[in-house]
Amino acid sequence: MFKLTTAAAEQVMRAAKEGGTEGMSLRLAATQKEDGAIDYRMGFDAATEEDIRFQSEGVDIVMSPEDVPLLDETVMDFVEIEPGKPHFIFLNPKDPTYQPPADA
Numbered sequence: 001m002f003k004l005t006t007a008a009a010e011q012v013m014r015a016a017k018e019g020g021t022e023g024m025s026l027r028l029a030a031t032q033k034e035d036g037a038i039d040y041r042m043g044f045d046a047a048t049e050e051d052i053r054f055q056s057e058g059v060d061i062v063m064s065p066e067d068v069p070l071l072d073e074t075v076m077d078f079v080e081i082e083p084g085k086p087h088f089i090f091l092n093p094k095d096p097t098y099q100p101p102a103d104a
Contacts, residue, residue: 001054001056001072001073002028002054002056002061002063002071002072002073002074002075002076003056003057003074003075003076004056004057004059004061004075004076004077005057005075005076005077005078006057007077007078007079008057008076008077008078008088009056009057009058009059010078011078011086011088012026012059013058013059016044019044021044024044024045024046025044025045025046025047025053025060025061025062026042026043026044026045026059026060026061026062027042027043027044027045027061027062027063028040028041028042028061028062028063028067028071028076029041029042029063029064029067030067030070030071031070032070035096036095036096037095037096037097038070038090038092038094038095040090042088045062047060047062048062050064050065051063051064051065052064052065052068070092070094071092072094073092073093073094074090074091074092074094075090075091075092076088076089076090076091077089077091
């Protein structure tokens with residue numbers, strides 16, 4: 001199942017509040033490129049009847065059934081890789097560019 005880290009969930013909730021989209025679900029989507037890498041998309045949206053719906057860290061998440069195979073087992077985090085430039089990252093073992101985090 002897809003999961004959010006606490007840091008990602010906090011940032012999603014902050015973005016929803018600042019953007020006036022509180023109460024909407026976080027929609028996730030993924031497509032596989034020719035080289036096998038996965039392209040991720042997200043935004044706030046209303047759920048449809050066909051959507052897969054679940055919660056992670058208090059955030060309502062929706063995705064279409066065709067996105068589930070690419071997003072299953074993925075963890076979305078919010079990190080600062082470069083000082084002052086935080087962003088979302090997707091840790092997905094199905095993505096050939098995936099590198100597991102080093103153990104601390």
